[in-house]
Amino acid sequence: MAELLRSQGYAATGIQQLAEAAGAPTGSIYHHFKGGKRAVAAAALRHTGAAYIQLLPLLLDPHEDLATGVEAAFAQAAEDLENTGWANMCPVGTVTGEIADAEPELRAVADEVIASWIDEGSQYLVHRGLSPSDARAAVYALLGALEGAFILARGQRSTEPLLAAGHAIATYVAALPVTTPASPSDLGVGREAGLDQAPT
Amino acid sequence: MAELLRSQGYAATGIQQLAEAAGAPTGSIYHHFKGGKRAVAAAALRHTGAAYIQLLPLLLDPHEDLATGVEAAFAQAAEDLENTGWANMCPVGTVTGEIADAEPELRAVADEVIASWIDEGSQYLVHRGLSPSDARAAVYALLGALEGAFILARGQRSTEPLLAAGHAIATYVAALPVTTPASPSDLGVGREAGLDQAPT
DNA sequence: GTCTATAGCAGGATAGAC
């Protein structure tokens, strides 16, 4: 479902299309998801929301310098986007703009997913030495720049928007004060505390 | 049409709904737009695309410092978004993510609109003293951050994403080298050359 | 050119056999 949502949006994705893609008839879907199409979409958003936030420490931990890591992460996203034939990488972004006014329940789910991203992302950046307020603002900026660059990149079929966004956010992050100068022993070891537990 | 597109997206916006909003029956729409729904959407995207880029010099000219102007522009967008009940401010962003894979003709129109934004925005920033390559990257970053922040703001019904994005892009822009230190006589006079002529 | 009526079709959802 997430695959269809991120490339087509909510309104254009049909239950029958989903059933065909899943190899199951429509009846089964309504049996498992009592709320119909809305419920399936909500589950898909929650699922990918929880999965995507895990990528943040995976992508940034290997880089001792946070700004370098950010730029590399955007470059990675650009490469992935191009390799998947410009299918959008984030169903939350694709769907939220579409349903924010017309589907209150789904908007609430999107709100919940975004809020969890901000919370967990902030924790990670605090762990990397940013102040809580700076960390929160930086996650908003990073996430917004990523979602917007995805849109531009998909519209133009070019990686340029993502690379430009990555460079801009990296420059911004580099300008933020760091309290703990990131002792090398904390880096590259693998995972760090604070993001291991999945969201509710 | 642009009003409906920016709040509901393309697939969810019906011709009948559009007809009702326009006060005209569906037949008239098909009489004026031979291509049907697609053609109406294409015209709406081109129309708003040409209108929105005009805002860039209007918003940034009054500020001698480019970074200050950028942050103020995002704050203005945040205020407008909240005052309009969180209806999205940009139909291009809302629609592009939705149809980039499924509607090749509309994607081409979106590509054209975005490209014109980049071209004209770059010209403006070059006029403000940035190098051509820096200007182009900055417009991509600014535009992507704006579109993405719109999505987050609409999902969360909060101005925080837009304010964070504005601050981040302002910080980034402030770090770029300026060749012409913006002589005060060029500013505040009104409009500058390079953006007067509308796009094709 | 403007509007009405309708054709043709697809989508979401359900009932009920297995």
Place this chain on the structure above:
DNA sequence: GTCTATCCTGCTATAGAC
């Protein structure tokens, strides 16, 4: 629990009267 057949509603698009 799984799948089939179907209802109903909505849409796009058109034909044709004014």
